[in-house]
Amino acid sequence: MKENMCLQSYHDLIAGIVAAMEARDLYTADHSQRVAAMSETVGRLLHLKPEQQTTLHISAHLHDIGKLGIDDAVLRKTGPLNDKEWADICRHPVIGWEILRKVDSFAEIAVIVRHHHERWDGGGYPDGIAGERIPLAARIIAVADSIDAMLSRRSYRTGMPISKCLGEIERNTGTMYDPEIVRVVLSHWGEIVVPVEKLNTHTAGERTAQ
Ligand SMILES: [Fe+2]
Numbered sequence: 001m002k003e004n005m006c007l008q009s010y011h012d013l014i015a016g017i018v019a020a021m022e023a024r025d026l027y028t029a030d031h032s033q034r035v036a037a038m039s040e041t042v043g044r045l046l047h048l049k050p051e052q053q054t055t056l057h058i059s060a061h062l063h064d065i066g067k068l069g070i071d072d073a074v075l076r077k078t079g080p081l082n083d084k085e086w087a088d089i090c091r092h093p094v095i096g097w098e099i100l101r102k103v104d105s106f107a108e109i110a111v112i113v114r115h116h117h118e119r120w121d122g123g124g125y126p127d128g129i130a131g132e133r134i135p136l137a138a139r140i141i142a143v144a145d146s147i148d149a150m151l152s153r154r155s156y157r158t159g160m161p162i163s164k165c166l167g168e169i170e171r172n173t174g175t176m177y178d179p180e181i182v183r184v185v186l187s188h189w190g191e192i193v194v195p196v197e198k199l200n201t202h203t204a205g206e207r208t209a210q
Pocket residue numbers: 063064092116117
């Protein structure tokens with residue numbers, strides 16, 4: 001019981017810090033919370049052990065923490081980014097890893113955060129590692145992160161219709177995403193994505209209007 005309370009406080013503290021970070025950018029509000037909720041459901045469907053589930057969930061909340069180190073002018077820019085600005089944004093997984101690895105108990109989470117933009121075919125960043133060399137939790141977060149990014153309204157575009165998003169995930173299986181994770185996501189799409197849609201009440205209406 002005491003341990004559960006401790007875990008809950010630890011979780012809430014992290015979610016609170018991330019919410020403060022996301023307040024910098026209107027368009028990413030609640031992004032990490034939705035990615036954490038989707039990742040948790042996928043982890044459960046993949047029958048991860050309880051301690052793996054906890055690590056996955058906390059890592060998903062923290063996946064973009066490295067954006068703390070990115071300039072407001074780049075992070076809050078409306079309109080397309082130039083090459084230099086993209087290169088800046090792409091530093092966030094390594095910045096997140098640098099922040100988290102300083103705490104011993106976050107060592108595993110730091111590695112997951114570092115690799116959340118790797119691709120199954122090795123074409124991602126920062127290290128270009130492929131397949132099962134990418135930590136499983138990072139492969140799960142990559143899919144959940146893409147789904148939320150596609151469905152969310154950003155300063156420079158409206159959210160994508162949900163059926164088109166599903167098609168994009170399917171199209172990129174085996175290249176961007178782990179095929180086994182995509183198989184689970186597509187076969188439980190309603191369970192994974194719809195409850196998360198409800199969390200995002202302020203944009204849900206706009207999404208269904210697409
Ligand atoms: Fe990210």
